């Protein structure tokens with residue numbers, strides 16, 4: 097088999113980190129690109145709570161100030177409206193690079209922009225990491241496996257990706273971002289980490305972002321039919337956001353470059369997911385079948401042996417436990433005081 101898993105080289109160590117998680121230390125200066133988005137804002141909460149200083153860099157394409165505004169006024173928090181496609185000068189210890197739309201509806205909206213964000217944006221953040229000696233973590237995706245021919249997916253699998261399809265701006269973009277990350281590591285000695293994230297859900301997802309969990313939950317709450325695409329037999333494995341954030345932080349603080357799959361191995365067909373949503377929100381919710389989107393992967397499930405062994409990480413929140421936590425947030429945002437309408 098091919099060697100695609102890299103151990104961090106100690107010769108490349110820089111001022112960035114190497115402090116085990118949980119150890120008392122002086123707060124770090126950390127950039128979170130895409131920190132006003134769904135995953136980023138939960139990560140920011142954890143970093144601020146740990147005592148670090150956080151700079152969020154976000155262009156608000158899919159992110160919202162509401163996701164981070166509870167930190168406004170905290171001297172350890174800064175928010176910069178900036179597009180990562182443009183260069184950026186900052187002095188920091190760590191960079192969590194999340195900036196990139198994640199929902200297929202969002203990333204297909206302007207595919208060239210998605211490519212630029214993944215390629216030029218990642219290049220800029222790696223250039224920044226190189227200049228200041230910061231440790232850099234890329235949030236890649238299970239989409240690098242494409243429509244996988246191997247199941248479950250192990251990090252050593254090279255994937256089955258259409259280079260000219262409607263999803264390519266995202267999956268090929270992320271593949272290139274991984275390549276850039278490894279080339280800055282090997283060529284310039286930048287300390288890097290790569291996470292391959294599988295479908296993640298939780299509070300603060302955009303309500304109408306077209307992703308299946310946010311769609312089903314919003315539909316059930318609004319008494320609309322749940323829209324199952326295709327025959328509904330395709331599978332995904334759904335991870336609750338707090339598990340992901342824990343995995344990202346362990347990866348950043350750990351000694352291993354990766355790539356690491358971060359996902360929940362619990363695999364569901366879309367029909368099964370619709371049934372869990374019915375059980376959780378409304379047993380009378382109807383299911384409606386719609387044509388599927390182009391190039392939709394048939395199945396996806398992470399093999400997380402590597403993250404278990406090397407990061408001591410595994411997800412703790414099952415779909416049936418996590419879904420209700422997201423439902424209360426959606427209920428409040430859909431029927432509540434409509435805070436999200438404020439610009």
Ligand code: NAD
Pocket residue numbers: 129130131132133134135136153154155156157158159160178179180181193194195196197198199213217235236237238292293294295296297302
């Ligand atoms: P999200 O859309 O909620 O967050 C992305 C954030 O990046 C938003 O705040 C957006 O405004 C910002 N952004 C987008 N383009 C930017 C640019 N050019 N410059 C600056 N900011 C920009 O998505 P998310 O679910 O929070 O995903 C975060 C990261 O995790 C993404 O890189 C995504 O590819 C990756 N990921 C997420 C999932 C998932 O299921 N949520 C799965 C795999 C990978």
Ligand code: UDP
Pocket residue numbers: 182183184185186219220221222223224225226227
């Ligand atoms: N870059 C940045 N901030 C920095 C350092 C670099 O945005 O603090 C950008 C820089 O503009 C360039 C990219 O990162 O487009 C890659 O930088 P690098 O120094 O690796 O390459 P070079 O500038 O030599 O092409």
Ligand code: UDP
Pocket residue numbers: 199200295306307308309311312323324325326330332366388389392393
């Ligand atoms: N999907 C669905 N109904 C929806 C939205 C999506 O059945 O309202 C399906 C979609 O066809 C895909 C799966 O759910 O097979 C996951 O889609 P999502 O956009 O959430 O994530 P991704 O395709 O990136 O894994």
